[in-house]
Amino acid sequence: MSSLLAAARFGDIASRNRIVMAPMTRDRAGPEDEPTELMAEYYRQRAGAGLIVTEGTQPSPDGKGYWRTPGIHSEAQVEGWRRIAEAVHAEGAAIVMQLMHCGRASVQANKAATAETVAPSALRSAAKIPGPDGVPQEPDVPRALATDEIAHVIGEYVEAALNARRAGLDGAELHCASGYLPMQFLSSNSNLRTDRYGGSVENRIRFVVETLAAMAKAIGPARVGFRICPGHQINGMNDADPEETYTTLLRAIEPMGLAYLHLIHLPLAAFNPLALVRANWTGPIILNNSLSFEEADRLVAEGEVDAVSFGRHFVSNPDLVERYRKAHPLAKLNRETLYTGLGDDRTGYTDYPAFSG
Numbered sequence: 053m054s055s056l057l058a059a060a061r062f063g064d065i066a067s068r069n070r071i072v073m074a075p076m077t078r079d080r081a082g083p084e085d086e087p088t089e090l091m092a093e094y095y096r097q098r099a100g101a102g103l104i105v106t107e108g109t110q111p112s113p114d115g116k117g118y119w120r121t122p123g124i125h126s127e128a129q130v131e132g133w134r135r136i137a138e139a140v141h142a143e144g145a146a147i148v149m150q151l152m153h154c155g156r157a158s159v160q161a162n163k164a165a166t167a168e169t170v171a172p173s174a175l176r177s178a179a180k181i182p183g184p185d186g187v188p189q190e191p192d193v194p195r196a197l198a199t200d201e202i203a204h205v206i207g208e209y210v211e212a213a214l215n216a217r218r219a220g221l222d223g224a225e226l227h228c229a230s231g232y233l234p235m236q237f238l239s240s241n242s243n244l245r246t247d248r249y250g251g252s253v254e255n256r257i258r259f260v261v262e263t264l265a266a267m268a269k270a271i272g273p274a275r276v277g278f279r280i281c282p283g284h285q286i287n288g289m290n291d292a293d294p295e296e297t298y299t300t301l302l303r304a305i306e307p308m309g310l311a312y313l314h315l316i317h318l319p320l321a322a323f324n325p326l327a328l329v330r331a332n333w334t335g336p337i338i339l340n341n342s343l344s345f346e347e348a349d350r351l352v353a354e355g356e357v358d359a360v361s362f363g364r365h366f367v368s369n370p371d372l373v374e375r376y377r378k379a380h381p382l383a384k385l386n387r388e389t390l391y392t393g394l395g396d397d398r399t400g401y402t403d404y405p406a407f408s409g
């Protein structure tokens with residue numbers, strides 16, 4: 053097995069291997085939603101990856117949905133991310149920031165009192181979101197964005213992408229998956245708008261297309277990626293025809309020349325998401341979800357995808373690429389400590405050791 057160790061390119065972003073660290077929210081930012089020194093250590097430990105996609109990072113106070121997630125809209129946050137980018141680059145990996153605006157998947161107590169919960173339509177999600185104490189709560193009832201406010205939200209993503217570049221990261225990934233704001237626009241059950249951002253599939257894809265185009269204009273298309281999970285009924289998503297939605301979306305995005313598409317692949321009865329992507333997208337593909345090394349190696353060796361991303365394996369195996377290279381066994385994940393840990397508490401975060409025989 054070695055196909056995962058060959059170098060790759062995602063647009064302008066060079067990666068020394070095809071093993072990507074998937075974005076993972078860990079709820080460990082500081083009091084001003086700024087990345088901490090401990091976060092820099094966490095990412096540095098995992099920089100055997102060719103490319104790291106950061107945890108979901110809010111482009112604005114309104115975009116925050118969970119407790120203690122980092123932002124990229126203040127100078128303190130830019131400085132914190134700069135230290136992370138430096139630490140990761142020193143180890144030879146590339147790093148892109150995942151921009152995550154949670155939209156309606158949000159609990160007010162998790163964010164600033166002055167921040168608002170906004171979405172395409174004023175529909176509360178049925179899926180609960182953990183509050184500051186970790187206990188799942190009913191999410192907020194969002195306020196529907198007015199048509200003339202949408203350009204402002206897109207502008208927040210643009211500023212965030214520019215800030216990520218200013219902090220020294222290699223690019224930005226638009227989080228269009230998992231039931232957050234962009235997917236709330238895409239999905240027919242969460243977008244009941246009657247303006248040009250809702251209704252027909254051409255209207256429902258408009259927010260994502262305009263946001264990616266604006267980010268591409270700001271930092272260059274070859275430094276912009278995006279993440280999708282067609283057909284996934286997560287966080288209350290239930291699109292009437294995901295096959296049509298994502299086919300139309302990818303055909304609109306394809307000409308932009310973006311860096312990569314990051315697919316969370318879920319086997320569905322109705323259609324095969326990877327086959328849909330391959331039929332409508334010719335750029336680099338990063339595949340994710342519950343992959344084993346064997347499957348990942350085969351998919352890359354056969355040219356089905358360009359790279360793979362691992363989430364949970366990277367939590368408990370900071371040296372995941374070394375373990376792959378040397379066929380060492382993998383350490384088990386402790387689910388209890390995924391989102392815990394205050395201040396300097398390293399437990400379940402930076403205290404997973406490298407393999408020592």
Ligand SMILES: Cc1cc2nc3c(=O)[nH]c(=O)nc-3n(C[C@H](O)[C@H](O)[C@H](O)COP(=O)(O)O)c2cc1C
Nearest residue numbers: 074075076077107108340341342343362363364390
């Ligand atoms: C603790 C945790 C946090 C996650 N946070 C994010 C996130 O911020 N953004 C995102 O796109 N996916 C997030 N995910 C999903 C992962 O990126 C990935 O899709 C998922 O874990 C499946 O991949 P795996 O089987 O390799 O773990 C998260 C997953 C976990 C386990």
